[in-house]
Structures are given as C-alpha cells and as structure tokens.
Amino acid sequence: MAHRGYSRDGLENSMAAFRAAVELGIGHLETDVHTTADGVLLLFHDDALDRVTDSEGRIADLTAAQVAQARIGGREAIPTFDQLATEFPKARLNLDVKDWNSVRTLAAAIERHDAHDRMLVTSFSDRRRRAVLRLLSRRTATSAGLPLTAAFVLLGPVLPTGLLRRLLHDVDAFQVPVGFGPVRVITAGFLRRAHRLGIQVHVWTINDPAHMRDLLDLGVDGIVTDRSDLLKEVLQGRGDWD
Structure with a gap:
C-alpha cells in the first residue's frame, strides 16, 4: 500500500x-x-x-x-x-x-x-x-481500531477462538506497526491467530527492503510504505509482482 x-x-x-x-x-x-x-x-x-x-x-x-x-x-x-x-x-x-x-x-x-x-x-x-x-x-x-487491536495482542493468546470471532465480527484486517513500544506485535503467533480468524495483517510503515523481505517471509498480507519503488523491487525479486 x-x-x-x-x-x-x-x-x-x-x-x-x-x-x-x-x-x-x-x-x-x-x-x-x-x-x-x-x-x-x-x-x-x-x-x-x-x-x-x-x-x-x-x-x-x-x-x-x-x-x-x-x-x-x-x-x-x-x-x-x-x-x-x-x-x-x-x-x-x-x-x-x-x-x-x-x-x-x-x-x-x-x-x-x-x-x-x-x-x-x-x-x-x-x-x-x-x-x-x-x-x-x-x-x-x-480494519480494527486501537482498542480491538490491543485486546487481540494482549488477550488473543488466551481467549477462545469463538469469543475472538464474536469480538472481531466486523474486522477484515489488523493494520499495525511491528511493535508498540516494548510490545512486539508482529510475531508468528499473532499472524497465526489472525489468519485462523480469516483476518489479514498489514504492517506500517516499512521503508527498508530487508525489513520488507523479513515480514513477507513471516507471512504478512500487506505492507504500507513510503517507498513503493523499493517494495516493487522486493516483490519483483521474489516473483510476487503481478
């Protein structure tokens, strides 16, 4: 994006x-x-x-x-x-x-x-x-606002999937930074839980190509960037550019 x-x-x-x-x-x-x-x-x-x-x-x-x-x-x-x-x-x-x-x-x-x-x-x-x-x-x-995103980050690992589905019934995506202060948001577990609910994960704002590649390898669905030119090069290099 x-x-x-x-x-x-x-x-x-x-x-x-x-x-x-x-x-x-x-x-x-x-x-x-x-x-x-x-x-x-x-x-x-x-x-x-x-x-x-x-x-x-x-x-x-x-x-x-x-x-x-x-x-x-x-x-x-x-x-x-x-x-x-x-x-x-x-x-x-x-x-x-x-x-x-x-x-x-x-x-x-x-x-x-x-x-x-x-x-x-x-x-x-x-x-x-x-x-x-x-x-x-x-x-x-x-996409989820800050309250629902915070709830998912902090409580997602312990809440039942059914309760999470009800809580996030109208959410199609989480749009988040890699971390909030000392709290790491983008982890394999966060992605796994979001994807289990059919929710995409978009990360902002990523301008470094190596960081883009790491996030794509981890399985994020979208990257928000100021450097669309660099993201295009990364995706082309991976064979993912349509």
Whole structure:
C-alpha cells in the first residue's frame, strides 16, 4: 500500500503522489480523510494545514474554497476524495477516518461512487469506523481500531477462538506497526491467530527492503510504505509482482 501516495519530494496525499504510485503499478493507495466546514471530503493527514502546506488553519474551520488556496510543499493542491475516486476508478483505497466530521461525508462519498468493494475503512477509533459502516448500504471492508487491536495482542493468546470471532465480527484486517513500544506485535503467533480468524495483517510503515523481505517471509498480507519503488523491487525479486 502506497502510504499517502508515493513522493520523494514531500508531496504526501497529493494527486501527484497518487499518480506516481499508480504509475509504478501499485493498486492499493493508503490515505486519510478530513472534512471542511462546508462539508467537502479531503485527502489530508493532519487536522491543520500548517505542517505540509504554505497555509495555516484547521481544516474543520475552513471552507473548501479556502483550503483550495493551500499548496502541499508549495506546489500541489489538496485533493478531494471525489478527485481520487474518479481519476482512479480501479484503485483500492485504504481510508483512515481522522475525525468525527468525516463519518457522514465519507459514507456519503462511498455511496456516491458505489465504491464499497474497493474501500477499506480504518481508524484508531473503533467507534468512529463503525459509525461509518452503519451508514453504508452494503458490506465494506474495515480494519480494527486501537482498542480491538490491543485486546487481540494482549488477550488473543488466551481467549477462545469463538469469543475472538464474536469480538472481531466486523474486522477484515489488523493494520499495525511491528511493535508498540516494548510490545512486539508482529510475531508468528499473532499472524497465526489472525489468519485462523480469516483476518489479514498489514504492517506500517516499512521503508527498508530487508525489513520488507523479513515480514513477507513471516507471512504478512500487506505492507504500507513510503517507498513503493523499493517494495516493487522486493516483490519483483521474489516473483510476487503481478
């Protein structure tokens, strides 16, 4: 998965970064959503413009017209969800719902584009991602939030499989780092337990080729990376690039 697209120039979550990932042949794009004061769904990681653009202000306090003046890295406009979904109608999108303002706007956008089959809705908040799912007209893939992931890491080895299935009834994936502080998350046991439940495991954010190879050897299902070019080379070298 191309983490906020693919850019070596700091143009994260820009159409240029998404185009670069697609041109490499990456079929899965990871991105984030926020909503403007007038209800336009944007692809942007932070709640404010300050870090990566030449403008300032919280997105939730600005209109779409005001945000449209900002430039990522001084060069690229902040894209809307509609732009990405329309330009790349076959791309699969991994969408991190960053705020409550975006629950209804994201659900409406997925419905508008009839894009349920190519979306994976995620959030650190299980309440927020489930709020999106409840507004959708049909089943859409989703990954566990932080509470359910922590429960699975800590209690998965001791809880019965049937109870885990009920707890994770709407979860299609865990999207996790290799570890949280001193706690190692990605282990053979974690993968085995997740796969027994039919749940995929995606690891973020991996930019070192040797680390990519180790994780693939271990059996992870997806890698989120800033370096789509290096991941492509690794997969080609393993004969796994389609």
